[in-house]
Amino acid sequence: MAQTIPVSPLALPMPELGVVRGIRLGAIAAGIRYKGRTDLVLAEFAPGTTVAGVFTKSKCPGAPVDWCRAILPKGEARALVVNAGNANVFTGQAGRNTCEATAEATAKLVGCSGQNVYLASTGVIGEILPAERITSALPALHASLSENGWEEAARGIMTTDTFPKAAMRKAIIKGTEVIIQGIAKGSGMIAPDMATMLSFVATDAKLPASILQTLLSAGIQKTFNCITVDSDTSTSDMVLLFATGAAHNPDIATIDALTDPELADFRTALNAVLHDLALLVIRDGEGITKLMSIKVSGAVSDQSAWRVAMAIGNSPLVKTAVAGEDANWGRVVMAVGKCGEPADRDTLSVSIGGVCIARNGTVVDGYDETPVVAHMKGREIDIAVDLGLGTGSAQAWSCDLTHGYIDINGSYRS
Amino acid sequence: MAQTIPVSPLALPMPELGVVRGIRLGAIAAGIRYKGRTDLVLAEFAPGTTVAGVFTKSKCPGAPVDWCRAILPKGEARALVVNAGNANVFTGQAGRNTCEATAEATAKLVGCSGQNVYLASTGVIGEILPAERITSALPALHASLSENGWEEAARGIMTTDTFPKAAMRKAIIKGTEVIIQGIAKGSGMIAPDMATMLSFVATDAKLPASILQTLLSAGIQKTFNCITVDSDTSTSDMVLLFATGAAHNPDIATIDALTDPELADFRTALNAVLHDLALLVIRDGEGITKLMSIKVSGAVSDQSAWRVAMAIGNSPLVKTAVAGEDANWGRVVMAVGKCGEPADRDTLSVSIGGVCIARNGTVVDGYDETPVVAHMKGREIDIAVDLGLGTGSAQAWSCDLTHGYIDINGSYRS
Numbered sequence: 001m002a003q004t005i006p007v008s009p010l011a012l013p014m015p016e017l018g019v020v021r022g023i024r025l026g027a028i029a030a031g032i033r034y035k036g037r038t039d040l041v042l043a044e045f046a047p048g049t050t051v052a053g054v055f056t057k058s059k060c061p062g063a064p065v066d067w068c069r070a071i072l073p074k075g076e077a078r079a080l081v082v083n084a085g086n087a088n089v090f091t092g093q094a095g096r097n098t099c100e101a102t103a104e105a106t107a108k109l110v111g112c113s114g115q116n117v118y119l120a121s122t123g124v125i126g127e128i129l130p131a132e133r134i135t136s137a138l139p140a141l142h143a144s145l146s147e148n149g150w151e152e153a154a155r156g157i158m159t160t161d162t163f164p165k166a167a168m169r170k171a172i173i174k175g176t177e178v179i180i181q182g183i184a185k186g187s188g189m190i191a192p193d194m195a196t197m198l199s200f201v202a203t204d205a206k207l208p209a210s211i212l213q214t215l216l217s218a219g220i221q222k223t224f225n226c227i228t229v230d231s232d233t234s235t236s237d238m239v240l241l242f243a244t245g246a247a248h249n250p251d252i253a254t255i256d257a258l259t260d261p262e263l264a265d266f267r268t269a270l271n272a273v274l275h276d277l278a279l280l281v282i283r284d285g286e287g288i289t290k291l292m293s294i295k296v297s298g299a300v301s302d303q304s305a306w307r308v309a310m311a312i313g314n315s316p317l318v319k320t321a322v323a324g325e326d327a328n329w330g331r332v333v334m335a336v337g338k339c340g341e342p343a344d345r346d347t348l349s350v351s352i353g354g355v356c357i358a359r360n361g362t363v364v365d366g367y368d369e370t371p372v373v374a375h376m377k378g379r380e381i382d383i384a385v386d387l388g389l390g391t392g393s394a395q396a397w398s399c400d401l402t403h404g405y406i407d408i409n410g411s412y413r414s
Numbered sequence: 415m416a417q418t419i420p421v422s423p424l425a426l427p428m429p430e431l432g433v434v435r436g437i438r439l440g441a442i443a444a445g446i447r448y449k450g451r452t453d454l455v456l457a458e459f460a461p462g463t464t465v466a467g468v469f470t471k472s473k474c475p476g477a478p479v480d481w482c483r484a485i486l487p488k489g490e491a492r493a494l495v496v497n498a499g500n501a502n503v504f505t506g507q508a509g510r511n512t513c514e515a516t517a518e519a520t521a522k523l524v525g526c527s528g529q530n531v532y533l534a535s536t537g538v539i540g541e542i543l544p545a546e547r548i549t550s551a552l553p554a555l556h557a558s559l560s561e562n563g564w565e566e567a568a569r570g571i572m573t574t575d576t577f578p579k580a581a582m583r584k585a586i587i588k589g590t591e592v593i594i595q596g597i598a599k600g601s602g603m604i605a606p607d608m609a610t611m612l613s614f615v616a617t618d619a620k621l622p623a624s625i626l627q628t629l630l631s632a633g634i635q636k637t638f639n640c641i642t643v644d645s646d647t648s649t650s651d652m653v654l655l656f657a658t659g660a661a662h663n664p665d666i667a668t669i670d671a672l673t674d675p676e677l678a679d680f681r682t683a684l685n686a687v688l689h690d691l692a693l694l695v696i697r698d699g700e701g702i703t704k705l706m707s708i709k710v711s712g713a714v715s716d717q718s719a720w721r722v723a724m725a726i727g728n729s730p731l732v733k734t735a736v737a738g739e740d741a742n743w744g745r746v747v748m749a750v751g752k753c754g755e756p757a758d759r760d761t762l763s764v765s766i767g768g769v770c771i772a773r774n775g776t777v778v779d780g781y782d783e784t785p786v787v788a789h790m791k792g793r794e795i796d797i798a799v800d801l802g803l804g805t806g807s808a809q810a811w812s813c814d815l816t817h818g819y820i821d822i823n824g825s826y827r828s
Binding site (some may be wrong): 230 | 737
């Protein structure tokens, strides 16, 4: 980056983090692209760790996405290697070779098969990622791993992020307290479709990979898949969830059925971690000055409500109006109208900041803009639309579109 | 507008215009929203004028769009009234009343039925458009109409446009030279889907409405439907095509079949006018500093190629890279990957400014960025993608995303 980006005004401080038994992690400066900061992260998992993952739907995925997809069916993980600064995307055979070399070097250090090493890369697209930079830094990095390396790891995966992102919850499974803790990175190229950017979540609960996968896939639908910064979907999106089982007595029976009531508390806590991480990504949206929450109700289905909410969240004209603190609700109407979902102008209502502005196809009688104008000056903008057609609903989150976004993205590679 | 917007650096001077026999038009300052400029346009057509139209697919169309859709099946037009500054969208019964009052007042002046008066409005959404402002200005405007009022009309329909837009071609039908001439307005909220913003084209050829409609619908597919400024589709989009027949001897037989070879020259000329007007809209894209042309080939179908081209043209990250003169072709790959159309990373090629940068899933051997960097500094940026899958192709046009766009749209209503 040519310029220094100031910390997002919507940033949150790091939450209190815990220890996920069975995981040691850390970061190191490998000099892949950035100078004077960490850019390579390694996590080592205890034997028996299960894993679930969701990946970008991009037709041009990065080599690490291909790598993870290929090994995921085994459901076992012993290590995770992440680098920032180069996405290893559109790099052909060289990209595949780098994945293989990285996995092999890591496997040797950890004492496992390369097929148990998960890989992720984030940064510039289309430049060759030299494997040596990574493999030569791995031994020192491996020697430095610690149970308390979470914040370091959260910092080591940042690209245009202006603050590190982590979340933690606890839950009870079969009488044992387990922890669910994760980190995320992401700031631009955010319009996930099945997953977003990079996020790694781990728990010390003992759960089979198939259950993990179902919980993760369901959890991201209302979290990572409901955020957007700029409508652009990354080639490198992935969310991985690891379960070491270290919290539980090794002899305890595994939970095999999704219907097991013992899962309820864990499921709630996992969804909360995913929600926290997704919102942290939006709070660091490139150039953000305001966080938008968009609630859509009265749609013909939840899916339809989600599409309408994302159309509002993606509209450059809605986003620039929010940036300009302009209560231009007509642009919300425009975004509803353009998105192709069932909508009827004459049953549509629009509220901003809890104030109903328009109902049944026209502005409400005696509409007083004063409280809406005041709301637009805040940091968190609430937009609500009721389509008046059915019972489908959804919530999405986005950010405003500002000069900061253009400054950051006009010179990303320089 | 709070600020004065400088004229687009991609602006073109007005072309030489002609007279479309059977049409008189003009503009007046009706004080609808703007001060010190014309904002109301009237065109009167000779009896027997046929008409075709295409309209926004928005589910929240403006009252004038509903009005025109309702009368279009008759296929006859005697007048067109357009106002700038207020879109008469999401205005409920009041909006419908304004349409009716405007049509009736115009019909009285022209001596026709209100059902032969076409209406269009452009500007802010959600504010009541007072009919009196229009009806009280119409008599003086009607008295001032002239065969040479085209440039005045092009100026009178501008909103955030920084220059007036018009195009003209001539063609021969049955041995008679006819003229096709049109105007357009549009600068933001441009991602037409069936039509774009406002454009009015007229000819003095004698053609039935059904033939006009087919020619217009086909013509916009490769012109207005291939441009995008910001992915936002207007509630007011419409393109109307009028044919007065005044160039032809009234007794000449009408062309009744689309297959008539006499239509070939006219069709080519009409498509050229639509192309010119669509490109002029992009050349005035809000905040534009660079015009992007995007060619996609090797797709599984033309429709698929069009979707890929539009995804590239709509990507905020591609558009900010172009603004920043950054040859960041990785973002083109990202846009291809995200759009959901069939694509295979390993058969994909990307060229910028005629230089092939990447082929078969990776950067070309010995890629020298120098000529591409030089191309990025120009005003017109050419991006070409070959998907390597089939024979489908398309071309689309867009503009860069700059600080100017945010300045214009952060304060549109102030």
